[in-house]
Amino acid sequence: MSNQGDRKIILGIAGLGTVGAGVVKIVEKHKALLAARAGCPIEIGAVSARDRSRDRGVDLSPYNWVDNPVDLASGGVNVVVELIGGSDGPALALAREALGKGIGFVTANKALIATHGKELAALAEKTGAPLKFEAAVAGGIPIIKALREGLAGNAISSVRGILNGTCNYILTRMEREGLAFDEVLKDAQALGYAEADPTFDIDGIDTAHKTAILAALAFGTEPDIENLPTEGIRNIAPVDIEYAKELGYRIKLLGVTQQTEEGIETRVHPAMVPTRSAIANVMDATNAVVVDGDAVGQTVYEGAGAGEGPTASAVLGDIVDVARGANGPRLGVPAEKLKASSPVPVAKHRGTYYIRLRVDDRPGVMADITAVLAEENVSIESMLQRGQAADGGVYIVLTTHETVEASVAATLDRFTKLECVLETPTMLRIEA
Ligand SMILES: NC(=O)c1ccc[n+]([C@@H]2O[C@H](COP(=O)([O-])OP(=O)(O)OC[C@H]3O[C@@H](n4cnc5c(N)ncnc54)[C@H](OP(=O)(O)O)[C@@H]3O)[C@@H](O)[C@H]2O)c1
Missing domain, CATH: 3.30.70.260 (ACT domain)
Incomplete structure (x- = not known):
């Protein structure tokens, strides 16, 4: 952009938990860097969360506080950043309000995009509003951009990922220490690696949300969480980890979407992967995604899939993209051209x-x-x-x-x- 005039990105941030506070910190810390890269200043206009009095380790006094996050889509904000979570409730209400008004919407919310992605993409394309969700899959790894932009010249044959750090951490410790699933889960909860209610992670639901998004981007199908066969890691026994090792494999929770002769197969389950493969060597809470494309061959992406810094990094990447005016089809192809998912039965x-x-x-x-x-x-x-x-x-x-x-x-x-x-x-x- 040659003539920036007084153009500015004014953010409205909904949700000030782990990721929200991380975004505020980066916006403050990297003001000059972000302005140079975005081509205009990026500022925070207003913020919202449930508890105004909570100490979040960041000074929120310069920003307007809004009690109802949906109100962020009014009053001068031109990019809403949704970091509340959940497929419905305030996150969905805010998405509809912002996109309906043509206001940019950046989110880390995989449940929202996996469940309402097609509707939101269609709305964004109708009003011209940017819709970005890099942080929704594999945290700090820019896999959405890789699929939507960098690999746009490829017919993709498969995308496979370790997309949930909690599960990978549990499986890694089960293998290293020969411990039972329940024992490691308890310890992971005490150490903050697993939530008090770990269902979303260990039953594969979180991985399924992310896999549904990857399937949409790889194959131009609508995100379809309803028909995605999903198994978690609760039933993995130490004895299977031992036998896997003996046979030359490691057990990982995978999200897989691939083109087969029958059609597109998308599934989430624990799998045995050859010990020498790249994906087998992704340990602890790290995430990884392996993509096979017809022109590029295989590419592998690895990094932190969660946490304040990595997730906020992905959110900022999206905000800078919006500032630069990058605004192609929101799910890789125009929403109206997304195919029905018609998944191949497992x-x-x-x-x-x-x-x-x-x-x-x-x-x-x-x-x-x-x-x-x-x-x-x-x-x-x-x-x-x-x-x-x-x-x-x-x-x-x-x-x-x-x-x-x-x-x-x-x-x-x-x-x-x-x-x-x-x-x-x-x-x-x-x-x-
Ligand atoms: N944490 C990660 O590493 C990570 C990684 C990738 C993606 N994500 C995604 O990022 C999003 C945020 O995750 P997080 O870990 O930052 O969550 P979090 O720490 O639980 O923070 C959620 C925030 O949303 C606010 N909130 C909840 N309900 C609200 C409501 N009804 N109205 C207004 N504010 C409300 C909370 O307010 P109070 O603070 O006042 O309670 C809190 O500030 C989720 O979609 C998550 O899936 C997170």
């Missing part, structure tokens, strides 16, 4: 599988197991029998050749009914 997934059974230690058991596998047309790649399981019987651990998930499901169902099988079998998908 039963049609083709892949290789790990199955662990606890069985009676007596002759004939192996024959019963292999008979079921043969009848269901599931061919075995490797099979191990291990000594006494702690709670009686022995473990049989097998991996399959490529097969369709419906066959694996039928096999597991029949295993469960065998007299010699002592507990519900464990199944994990293997991601090459």
Whole structure:
């Protein structure tokens, strides 16, 4: 921009928790840097949260305080920054109000975009309002920009990510210390790595929100959280982590969206990934995303997926983008051109599988197991029998050749009914 005149970005910040306070700090600390990069000053006009008296470690006295966050979309603010959270409630009301008035809307809220992304993108495109959500996926990693802009020349074949730091932290400690899931979860809560109510994280819902957004950007489909098969990490046992290691794998919670012969498959589940792959070596609370594009090949993005600084960094990137006037189709293609998601059912997934059974230690058991596998047309790649399981019987651990998930499901169902099988079998998908 050559003639800036007295143009200014005036922010209205809704939510002053971890991310909101982080954004205020960066706007104050990097005033000159941000103005140079944005081509105009970036200032805070008004702020909103629930409790006005709470000490947030930042001086809020220079800004107007607004009790109802929706009021931020009135009175001089030209970019609203929504850092409250939640798919509905004040976040959605504020998004509709701001975008409806043509006011820029920047958010870190994955639940909002995964649930109402198409509606909000359509509204933004109608009024010309910028809509940005870099911080909603993988925190500090600029994966939204990578998919929407940097990789725009590629047909994407797959996007796979470790998108939830809490789960990766828990799985890392289970592996390193040989601890049970519940033990590590308790410790993670005490250390602040997991929320008091960890459901969103450990049951894969947070990863599903982020994966739905990545699927939309990669494949031009509307974000579809309703039809996204989602499994978390509650049932991962130390024994599976041990066997995974022995077989050359590590267990990670993955969000996957990929083009297959059947269509687009999008799913969230724990998976065994080869120990030598880039994604297997992403440890602790770190996030990573691996993208395969037809022209670029494979690119890997890794960094902090949460926390004050990394998340605020992504929010500021969006604010500077808005100041610069970057305003293409909000979800990568115009909202009206987004395809219905029509996901491939997980039963049609083709892949290789790990199955662990606890069985009676007596002759004939192996024959019963292999008979079921043969009848269901599931061919075995490797099979191990291990000594006494702690709670009686022995473990049989097998991996399959490529097969369709419906066959694996039928096999597991029949295993469960065998007299010699002592507990519900464990199944994990293997991601090459
Ligand atoms: N934390 C992270 O590392 C991270 C990473 C990526 C994305 N995000 C996303 O960023 C957003 C904010 O997360 P956060 O961790 O900063 O959350 P947080 O620390 O819980 O802060 C939420 C803020 O929203 C305010 N708030 C809640 N309900 C409100 C209401 N009805 N009206 C007005 N204000 C309200 C709270 O006010 P009070 O302070 O007065 O209670 C608080 O300041 C969420 O969408 C989250 O998913 C967070």
